[in-house]
Amino acid sequence: MSTTIGKLFDLTVKKFPNKEAIYDVRRNRRFTYKEWEEQVNRLANALKGEGVRKGDRVSTYLFNNEELATAIFACAKIGAILNPINFRLMSEELAYILDDAKPKVVLFEQMLASTISSIEQRYPQISFWFIDDQTPSYAANYQHKIQEASSVLEEISIEENDDYAIMYTSGTTGRPKGVIHRHREVIEQSLIVISAMKLHANDHGLVTAPMFHCAELHCALIPRIHVGAKNTILHQFNAKQILSLIEQERITKFFAAPTMWNMLLQEDLESYNLDSLVLGLYGAAPMAPALVRACQQQLGIALVQAYGMTEMGPAISFLLEDDQMIKAGSAGQACLNHEIRIARTREDGPSDPDDLVPIGEEGEIIVQGPCMMSGYFENEEATERVMYKGWYHSGDIGYIDEDGYLWVKDRVDDMIISGGENIFPREIEDVLYEHKGVLDIAVIGQPDEHWGERVIAFVVKKDPAVTEMELDEWCKNSEHLANYKRPRTYIFCDMLPRNASGKIQKFLLRERLRNFDTLRNDTENQIGDLKNLS
Secondary structure, three states: OOOOHHHHHHHHHHHOOOOEEEEEOOOOEEEEHHHHHHHHHHHHHHHHHOOOOOOOEEEEEOOOOHHHHHHHHHHHHHOOEEEEOOOOOOHHHHHHHHHHHOOOEEEEOHHHHHHHHOOHHHOOOOEEEEOOOOOOOOOEEHHHHHHOOOOOOOOOOOOOOOEEEEEEOOOOOOOOOEEEEEHHHHHHHHHHHHHHHOOOOOOEEEEOOOOOOHHHHHHHHHHHHHHOOEEEEOOOOOHHHHHHHHHHHOOOEEEOOHHHHHHHHOOOHHHOOOOOOOEEEEEOOOOOHHHHHHHHHHHOOEEEEEEEOHHHOOEEEEEOHHHOOOOOOOOEEEOOOOEEEEEOOOOOOOOOOOOEOOOOOOEEEEEEOOOOOOEEOOOHHHHHHHOHHHOEEEEEEEEEOOOOOEEEEEEOOOOEEEOOEEEOHHHHHHHHHOOOOEEEEEEEEEEEOOOEEEEEEEEEEOOOOOOHHHHHHHHHOOOOOOHHHOOOEEEEOOOOOEOOOOOEOHHHHHHHHHHHHHHHHHHHHHHHHHHHHO
8 A cells, every 4th residue: 555645644534533633723613534534525526626637736825724734635635736835925926836837726815815816817727716705706716616526535546656746945045946745755754753743643733834835734734644633723823822822722732933933932921821832843944042942941842953955855854852952053863764964065066975074074964865855846957956966965064973963054055255264154143142132133244345255144133222332242252153253244124034934035135235235335426426526
């Protein structure tokens, strides 16, 4: 028997038919596994009725809700390829993905209807399904579709090597690419997460990170369904609502990006009973050691870190709860059946998996494992580049210590070279995170005629009274930061641009700096022209 996402779902339904499976908070609807199976089968039949066949794409442009969770398993059961799209994308970004993935059906909701409406006329070949009331004239109503469909689904032959999803990369450095994952890769990832998170049927998870991203989908929701746990689905992140749900629903474990955990800590935690919460998973971006300590002390929970990337399913390493303080700042050790190497970087091509650096020396992080993507959708050139010699080349710089723990220094693209010295932004960010007046931080390099690059820090204040001079003194006095690594300029802002997985979009910060420099140069030139005229 091939194990597939659809078969995983069927086995859980068979084992726990009368147990509550999901609770959609926005709609206040609860489903047992058996009731949810009927919804899944109805949607699967409705999609078949629309002409969706094995290998066709079905896109979802949704926030977190029952319909998105249902679509995951409905597509899996009929062999359709799920394409969950980032709900933060604007019209032209969305159009890029629709042009690339070419779905037959797109599910969308009221809060995103204006974006769909601005481009839907370009896609007469796509059937748009609206999940809310007051359906637009160009769309079909989702509820009508599934109500008219049968809850008895004819079995379709799906194999573990069949494609399950196309998940587009976050596009932190450019145009997103469609990562193709097969059923078996996600099953492997689920089993790995179940072990690392000690998941069992009595757990109650909270879906608060975006379900369209593989961190939530493959490292939280699917593993919990795999073991028959409960799942409360929150439409979108809201710190106060999350804390209330932990108390009301007795949530035990959930995933959140570091910025989300940080936002929870800013609330009045003493107003909530959080004693049911025992374990938190974080990932998608590094968590400063100061934030790890704050979560442990203020929330009273154990933490597990997952490090990885969409192309690998995503997790390639875990820092387990017992290592959080001993190896604070580390990304942990390789997942089961994964091998991580540190390869010497090359300027003339991809790193060679056989040219490795010594223990403790920095290089490019490359990995092999059973959860590796089959490739990028219709992009052989990019696939060959990142999977050189059968190893996924992450583009991240790091090292492995003498105990076998991985330390991620930064992205190759984010490394700053100032005065001939390599500077990794993360080490500066970790120092500044320790300052009680800093809420969020991002460090980038700015071109400099004398030094090559100079260090710039974008800071979101927690304390409005914090000054540039105070932060500079903090860095000067740090035992963890050499003087040449100190930021030379601090730019205070209300928030940092992040993608849905919580990663800071540093290319937008660089663009902001370039625009600022252009404006400043234009102003200086105008002043010079006025002086000449006078």
